[in-house]
Amino acid sequence: SAVISQKPSRDICQRGTSLTIQCQVDSQVTMMFWYRQQPGQSLTLIATANQGSEATYESGFVIDKFPISRPNLTFSTLTVSNMSPEDSSIYLCSVGVAGQGTQYFGPGTRLTVL
């Protein structure tokens, strides 16, 4: 499986600001995803990061709040915009191989919004 890193690993942010989270993979992958995991809960898919085109967002998530970039096959960013305390969560990126279904996850970014 690929080695996936995320930056930052954690951050504490003020209400109304934005934070960009980076996801780096050590090999080229076709599919990258972003998830949110609220405290003590399961993972919810935010969007699929498509290389060379706009991300595909799941119901309840919008591009203005969670803009995503995917400039190449090894890197993606997720921005959490105009943050509120309700955005306090762990944000995880994952990678997958088309046609296999399996996904491998990064270590996550723990975000606290004050």
Next chain:
Amino acid sequence: GESVGLHLPTLSVQEGDNSIINCAYSNSASDYFIWYKQESGKGPQFIIDIRSNMDKRQGQRVTVLLNKTVKHLSLQIAATQPGDSAVYFCAESRNEKLTFGTGTRLTIIP
């Protein structure tokens, strides 16, 4: 709507005993399932997977069972060790996307 859920939110098991974690899914069209282990402060770690054309798959100390008739998935961990303490998630994969269950916290009692 579609959902993937777990019967037990917490499970405590004596060290050395076997553990069984259960999961129910609602979408009969699902054709691929994965179990993940998530330790505190880490991302989910792939444990084992199974496709819908199988009913059992074994790994090292782990076995996944799939019962499509009742839409039930289970993870068996043999001879549990302290390092098995974690939250375990089942996930349904469809159209390259994952839908996660609610998770079961497994605690190993020394």
